[in-house]
Amino acid sequence: MRSFGAAAGIILLLVFFTALPAGCRRTEEVQKTVMVMDTVVTLTASGEKADDAVRESIERLKEIDAMASTEGEQSDLKKLADAAGDGTWIPLHPEVFHMLEVSQEYSQRSNGAWDVTAGPLVKLWGIGTERAKVPTAEELASAKAKVGWQKLELNPETQCARLRATGMELDLGGIAKGFAADEVRKIYEKYGVKNGLINLGASSIYALGANAKGEAWRVGIRHPRSEEKDDRLAVVSLSDAALSTSGDYERFFEQDGVRYHHILDPRTGRPADNGAVSDTIVVDGRLPDAGMIADLLTTTVFVLGPEAGQKFLDNQPPEVRGMICDRKLRLWPAHDFKDFLQQVQRDFSVME
8 A cells, every 4th residue: 555755746747838928827827835744735726716726725735634643633544443343333524424435445356456454564665764664474464464445434314433443543545645636626626726736746647637838747657667757658637637647666665685665555555466566546626535536546456556546447337548668668558548648658558
């Protein structure tokens, strides 16, 4: 599973057109960059009330960060962890409850490839922190015993949840930023913003309408095996849609010549090892929870691997598209995603 972290955000290169002269740009285009949810967030919006939309969006992101983090008085996750195993039902913020409801649905669909109860594994491996290490077999077995989406219980009537086993912890790192992108989109709509870009650390992006040239936003997908962060696999045009991407290059450490990346398979307790090196998901904005679904699916599909991940995506609604890149730099597209790809670098081949 993925966790919050600044390093995780540097996965996409945004490809902007050359800016137009000031007098030719749309009225009241606003762009602000802040550090929130442990990542660099850049919000761009155009319209008469764009400044109000961006200001309210930043405050909303701070609220979501507080309730979805693992620490602090507002943290539902901390309250759940503190009460894990004692049978206590914990009242949740509606936002967190909704994330958990959607999460459980996809855990069932993916047979556990997606699982927000992977918190003990994330903490054990510590990937992306100074304490990253390869755990012993005993440590891994102990952490795995505290993981399992079936051990998370939800009560829709009371909006409460509980964790059945002592030591359980949730990790919303692979879903919260996508949820946050959806919330910012709602605020943009409230203020009449029809053109804008919501960039949550580049791992979760939502594009509304058009860019400054009146064309679809162009997003570059990072080359997963280039040491240059600006090298890209391909470019995707995006309008009124959410995009999320994951890769084994985001956060990792090496030990005895082996790379251990941060995308953990909750079923094995170890970094996913199935041939995938990156994946990208695009969800049409007409689908409810587009940002959140795009976010969680990047982890799910990466854990499933190229062939199983492609099959899983093909079974999703047509508004969900994506691809997996494997170690041989072969691209496994689902639905018609190959038609979305532009400027595919010659290092890559597209599978049918």
